[in-house]
Amino acid sequence: MVKYSSTLNRTFAALADPTRRRILAHLARGDKCVTHLAKPHAMSLPAVSKHLRVLEKAGLLRRRRYGRVHEMRLDAKPLRQAAQWVEEYHKFWQGSLDRLAEYLEKENRPPEKGKTK
Amino acid sequence: MVKYSSTLNRTFAALADPTRRRILAHLARGDKCVTHLAKPHAMSLPAVSKHLRVLEKAGLLRRRRYGRVHEMRLDAKPLRQAAQWVEEYHKFWQGSLDRLAEYLEKENRPPEKGKTK
DNA sequence: CGAATATTTAACCATCTGGTTAACTAATAG
DNA sequence: CTATTAGTTAACCAGATGGTTAAATATTCG
Numbered sequence: 001m002v003k004y005s006s007t008l009n010r011t012f013a014a015l016a017d018p019t020r021r022r023i024l025a026h027l028a029r030g031d032k033c034v035t036h037l038a039k040p041h042a043m044s045l046p047a048v049s050k051h052l053r054v055l056e057k058a059g060l061l062r063r064r065r066y067g068r069v070h071e072m073r074l075d076a077k078p079l080r081q082a083a084q085w086v087e088e089y090h091k092f093w094q095g096s097l098d099r100l101a102e103y104l105e106k107e108n109r110p111p112e113k114g115k116t117k
Numbered sequence: 118m119v120k121y122s123s124t125l126n127r128t129f130a131a132l133a134d135p136t137r138r139r140i141l142a143h144l145a146r147g148d149k150c151v152t153h154l155a156k157p158h159a160m161s162l163p164a165v166s167k168h169l170r171v172l173e174k175a176g177l178l179r180r181r182r183y184g185r186v187h188e189m190r191l192d193a194k195p196l197r198q199a200a201q202w203v204e205e206y207h208k209f210w211q212g213s214l215d216r217l218a219e220y221l222e223k224e225n226r227p228p229e230k231g232k233t234k
Numbered sequence: 235c236g237a238a239t240a241t242t243t244a245a246c247c248a249t250c251t252g253g254t255t256a257a258c259t260a261a262t263a264g
Numbered sequence: 265c266t267a268t269t270a271g272t273t274a275a276c277c278a279g280a281t282g283g284t285t286a287a288a289t290a291t292t293c294g
Contacts, residue, residue, distance in 0.1 A: 046243080
């Protein structure tokens with residue numbers, strides 16, 4: 001059966017913010033330090049730092065310290081579980097256009113006609 | 118290029134809550150009315166009603182009214198885009214074990230100059 | 235040493251979230 | 265008409281989120 005893990009909670013929550021998705025995209029192109037990752041984002045360094053911590057707690061990145069520089073490394077493993085979850089609905093979005101057509105045709109269909117409840 | 122649509126924001130945010138993922142799972146097994154969907158969840162009807170509105174605004178379900186009964190129907194189309202986004206990171210979680218091994222081996226790699234702390 | 239750099243922590247703020255209970259609207263049943 | 269049922273709306277609350285600025289902590293540079 002489907003599990004409602006807090007891992008999945010944290011993964012999806014982390015992905016819900018566009019800044020964090022952008023950071024992940026940058027990391028996918030190579031490991032970066034905080035200042036580097038912060039530059040393209042119109043916000044303060046502490047704000048980016050917070051986003052990085054969210055991603056880190058979600059397990060989506062690993063941090064290594066070289067002196068005062070924190071080097072971030074993408075870790076996409078949690079995305080695997082997320083992808084699996086979403087994929088369970090594959091057949092539903094595949095058939096969605098058919099379903100919409102069907103839906104529109106049945107415009108006047110009754111609920112559970114006759115004896116409700 | 119990657120887009121940071123608010124569609125994706127809403128989709129991932131909707132999926133970040135376990136109650137909502139559970140509701141989607143129930144909907145995947147057939148359309149249900151609000152009271153029906155609420156029953157297995159240890160919370161009030163208004164709470165479930167709010168979750169349904171979140172899912173609706175994320176485009177993950179459609180609502181039809183038959184008299185006083187609101188019938189919910191899963192619409193998984195938004196999940197398609199989410200799946201595509203996540204899939205872009207497929208190669209990263211595939212290679213993650215190798216990467217971790219590599220990471221652990223390089224444990225003593227120098228920072229940028231030949232100076233370790 | 236003292237100055238500069240990289241980053242975090244602290245304190246604060248507005249808004250969002252997920253829940254509650256109570257009251258309301260609307261439809262059906264008797 | 266009245267009572268019941270389905271569901272939403274309103275008001276409220278605690279805690280999370282996403283941002284800010286200012287101060288603190290390391291680390292490296294000269």
